[in-house]
Amino acid sequence: xxxxxxxxxxxxxxxxxxxxHVHISGSLSRAVLTDRMGLNRSxxxxxxxxxxxxGLVREELPRDTGRAGRPSLVVRPESDQAYxxxxxxxxxxxxxxxxGLGGAFLDRRETPLPPGHRSAAEVTEALAGFARQMVGAARxxxxxxxxxxxxxxxxxxLDGMVRAAPYVDWLxxxxxxxxxxRLGLGVPVTVENEASLGALAExxxxxxxxxxxxxxxxxxxxxxxxxxxxxHLLGGDAGYGGEVGHMVVNPRGGRRCGCGGRGxxxxxAGERALLxxxxxxxxxxxxxxxxxxVEAADRGDAGARGALHDIxxxxxxxxxxxxxxxxxxxxxxxxxxREVFLGxxxxxxxxxxxxxxxxxxEHLRLRVGALGDDAVLIGAAELAFSQLLxxxxxxxxxxxxxxxx
Amino acid sequence: xxxxxxxxxxxxxxxxxxxxHVHISGSLSRAVLTDRMGLNRSxxxxxxxxxxxxGLVREELPRDTGRAGRPSLVVRPESDQAYxxxxxxxxxxxxxxxxGLGGAFLDRRETPLPPGHRSAAEVTEALAGFARQMVGAARxxxxxxxxxxxxxxxxxxLDGMVRAAPYVDWLxxxxxxxxxxRLGLGVPVTVENEASLGALAExxxxxxxxxxxxxxxxxxxxxxxxxxxxxHLLGGDAGYGGEVGHMVVNPRGGRRCGCGGRGxxxxxAGERALLxxxxxxxxxxxxxxxxxxVEAADRGDAGARGALHDIxxxxxxxxxxxxxxxxxxxxxxxxxxREVFLGxxxxxxxxxxxxxxxxxxEHLRLRVGALGDDAVLIGAAELAFSQLLxxxxxxxxxxxxxxxx
Numbered sequence: 003x004x005x006x007x008x009x010x011x012x013x014x015x016x017x018x019x020x021x022x023h024v025h026i027s028g029s030l031s032r033a034v035l036t037d038r039m040g041l042n043r044s045x046x047x048x049x050x051x052x053x054x055x056x057g058l059v060r061e062e063l064p065r066d067t068g069r070a071g072r073p074s075l076v077v078r079p080e081s082d083q084a085y086x087x088x089x090x091x092x093x094x095x096x097x098x099x100x101x102g103l104g105g106a107f108l109d110r111r112e113t114p115l116p117p118g119h120r121s122a123a124e125v126t127e128a129l130a131g132f133a134r135q136m137v138g139a140a141r142x143x144x145x146x147x148x149x150x151x152x153x154x155x156x157x158x159x160l161d162g163m164v165r166a167a168p169y170v171d172w173l174x175x176x177x178x179x180x181x182x183x184r185l186g187l188g189v190p191v192t193v194e195n196e197a198s199l200g201a202l203a204e205x206x207x208x209x210x211x212x213x214x215x216x217x218x219x220x221x222x223x224x225x226x227x228x229x230x231x232x233x234h235l236l237g238g239d240a241g242y243g244g245e246v247g248h249m250v251v252n253p254r255g256g257r258r259c260g261c262g263g264r265g266x267x268x269x270x271a272g273e274r275a276l277l278x279x280x281x282x283x284x285x286x287x288x289x290x291x292x293x294x295x296v297e298a299a300d301r302g303d304a305g306a307r308g309a310l311h312d313i314x315x316x317x318x319x320x321x322x323x324x325x326x327x328x329x330x331x332x333x334x335x336x337x338x339x340r341e342v343f344l345g346x347x348x349x350x351x352x353x354x355x356x357x358x359x360x361x362x363x364e365h366l367r368l369r370v371g372a373l374g375d376d377a378v379l380i381g382a383a384e385l386a387f388s389q390l391l392x393x394x395x396x397x398x399x400x401x402x403x404x405x406x407x
Numbered sequence: 408x409x410x411x412x413x414x415x416x417x418x419x420x421x422x423x424x425x426x427x428h429v430h431i432s433g434s435l436s437r438a439v440l441t442d443r444m445g446l447n448r449s450x451x452x453x454x455x456x457x458x459x460x461x462g463l464v465r466e467e468l469p470r471d472t473g474r475a476g477r478p479s480l481v482v483r484p485e486s487d488q489a490y491x492x493x494x495x496x497x498x499x500x501x502x503x504x505x506x507g508l509g510g511a512f513l514d515r516r517e518t519p520l521p522p523g524h525r526s527a528a529e530v531t532e533a534l535a536g537f538a539r540q541m542v543g544a545a546r547x548x549x550x551x552x553x554x555x556x557x558x559x560x561x562x563x564x565l566d567g568m569v570r571a572a573p574y575v576d577w578l579x580x581x582x583x584x585x586x587x588x589r590l591g592l593g594v595p596v597t598v599e600n601e602a603s604l605g606a607l608a609e610x611x612x613x614x615x616x617x618x619x620x621x622x623x624x625x626x627x628x629x630x631x632x633x634x635x636x637x638x639h640l641l642g643g644d645a646g647y648g649g650e651v652g653h654m655v656v657n658p659r660g661g662r663r664c665g666c667g668g669r670g671x672x673x674x675x676a677g678e679r680a681l682l683x684x685x686x687x688x689x690x691x692x693x694x695x696x697x698x699x700x701v702e703a704a705d706r707g708d709a710g711a712r713g714a715l716h717d718i719x720x721x722x723x724x725x726x727x728x729x730x731x732x733x734x735x736x737x738x739x740x741x742x743x744x745r746e747v748f749l750g751x752x753x754x755x756x757x758x759x760x761x762x763x764x765x766x767x768x769e770h771l772r773l774r775v776g777a778l779g780d781d782a783v784l785i786g787a788a789e790l791a792f793s794q795l796l797x798x799x800x801x802x803x804x805x806x807x808x809x810x811x812x
Contacts, residue, residue: 263761
């Protein structure tokens with residue numbers, strides 16, 4: 003337990019907090035900032051001036067307010083001055099984006115990633131290529147203040163080592179450090195699990211905005227989970243928390259899971275289980291196949307309906323367990339679980355009503371994510387922005403001196 | 408997101424933090440406080456003087472150090488100046504204690520609580536009687552700064568309403584507010600779930616000291632859970648988090664649970680399941696019966712061994728799920744689960760090794776709680792102290808003016 007902050011630390015915190023407000027909200031009047039931050043007007047004016055001098059915000063007239071009279075100025079983030087790179091090592095593609103302060107996508111590129119083993123070196127090389135192109139296309143003088151990368155697997159928070167990512171067949175890959183070195187931007191790469199980043203993105207900018215306790219479930223090949231508890235991403239001791247897919251829900255006679263166990267939520271309710279229950283062979287795979295099952299069920303196909311019923315049962319048990327353990331306000335479904343949820347919501351709710359205690363579920367909201375497929379990439383960007391939003395001037399100064407790759 | 412603190416808030420924070428250090432550690436030299444808090448010596452001197460003037464700490468020579476030379480003074484909490492009341496509405500008894508700053512038990516009383524329905528009014532009346540006696544016996548001028556109470560059930564954090572406590576047959580009882588009123592101490596009663604308080608106590612003073620991510624499992628009639636995540640008690644949206652006992656681990660053909668569901672961890676691995684598996688009838692109940700099963704297994708009794716094996720299987724699955732979800736550093740077993748763990752540790756570990764992913768379990772420690780049966784009461788006391796430790800002088804002034812009951 004440390005002592006309270008120094009005056010300098012408070013100043014830094016206030017600059018960061020103000021910048022975070024305009025970064026998330028897009029544009030805010032000084033009056034609103036005064037109110038939200040609980041500071042007086044002259045202090046807010048000083049903070050805005052300091053951030054404006056650094057080129058991180060500007061004050062301007064709001065877009066047409068539709069009201070008569072002279073509108074007050076609003077503070078906007080300068081999306082061209084500070085940006086981050088965000089990478090998503092997806093199931094079937096690599097996606098890269100350059101995202102400006104304020105959250106605007108300034109550049110976006112992707113390339114297919116065929117299924118099966120892909121060496122970390124290969125992926126690192128491809129991402130570094132994207133980085134070169136995107137940084138090269140950035141306005142002269144704009145500064146890269148962070149890099150975030152998402153993988154579907156367990157990631158050590160300390161150094162971004164990917165302990166296991168079965169879909170690309172990685173085990174103990176020093177991905178974070180290798181990518182940092184390969185990019186040569188002088189900016190450390192922060193690596194996180196894809197569902198944790200989805201949770202962060204939906205919490206900050208999506209269907210979970212304003213909600214301090216939420217769970218985000220992300221479906222593609224497997225089922226990933228991200229937990230926001232008390233407004234913070236729950237990582238646990240080393241960052242491996244949130245492995246919802248390997249919660250055992252059917253230990254006796256359950257389906258074999260890729261992890262070696264039996265009856266994991268992912269084995270019972272994942273994409274493979276759904277497609278098999280719907281009578282589709284191993285060649286059916288991916289989002290389109292999942293969507294086809296949901297559409298067939300909508301048309302009244304009995305096999306598809308039965309499959310969604312079964313999967314909804316297992317998903318509902320999994321969510322009920324999360325609700326009893328974590329008492330979230332919101333559970334969000336993203337990736338292919340978006341479609342699955344839309345097709346089996348009644349079954350999921352029914353299971354939650356059976357298995358979750360009344361107090362833990364009485365204010366629960368089940369929703370699909372609001373950010374769609376970009377949730378993971380947006381989460382990676384938000385993680386990458388976090389240093390800037392803790393100490394804006396220091397972060398800018400640290401990285402401004404660094405040349406591009 | 409609020410702005411950083413004012414100078415006055417920092418001063419208050421520093422006083423609270425220093426007091427928290429000596430409250431938990433018992434006695435610390437100013438040099439150690441300087442080091443731990445990252446403040447300079449004169450600031451520490453000023454804080455100690457201010458707390459000493461308020462009578463909350465004193466400086467004195469340490470007990471025999473066994474070293475030659477003049478020892479430096481240590482700062483000690485004045486356990487007689489500020490105290491809390493802690494209550495535990497247990498399974499078979501009501502326990503009350505007066506606990507001084509620093510954690511010393513100054514007074515302790517208990518009375519049997521026969522099983523079955525006990526009205527909240529009856530319990531409140533009995534606790535108020537204890538409070539009268541204990542406050543009456545306190546030194547003139549000493550101040551009650553908080554009251555904490557533990558119940559086995561779901562508790563709304565906002566106001567201490569007990570939403571459900573099946574063992575006493577309570578539903579939506581305004582226990583926190585009624586007890587506050589009945590005590591008439593001018594100090595609000597904070598009510599919490601018993602396992603959450605066990606987790607807090609073991610985290611601050613027990614087997615989880617220094618560990619920021621832990622799970623505490625408490626067994627008596629049911630199985631309660633308390634989760635410390637990132638150093639904070641995980642409550643969720645309204646304080647109902649941690650309902651580990653109702654995690655479904657055996658939904659198909661599992662045992663009926665008191666909650667109305669099927670295959671909950673509590674139904675599969677609780678006291679009733681163990682005693683039945685060991686062939687004992689419904690008259691066998693409580694800690695002694697559980698201990699007898701573990702001792703019989705130690706002597707080689709095949710039935711008792713089989714029962715512990717089965718229960719250990721289910722407990723291991725439950726813990727594996729928690730490990731995958733929360734990546735705790737430590738899982739602690741308290742109440743009757745202490746005995747059960749000692750009798751089935753190998754089985755529990757084996758299940759964790761099967762079902763928890765390698766990264767989530769590789770640094771995991773399984774331990775029995777260090778505080779024994781007092782863990783819950785100590786947790787209630789720590790919760791009651793929290794206001795004092797946030798702003799010592801304000802809390803003392805607020806409550807010093809209040810007369811006893």
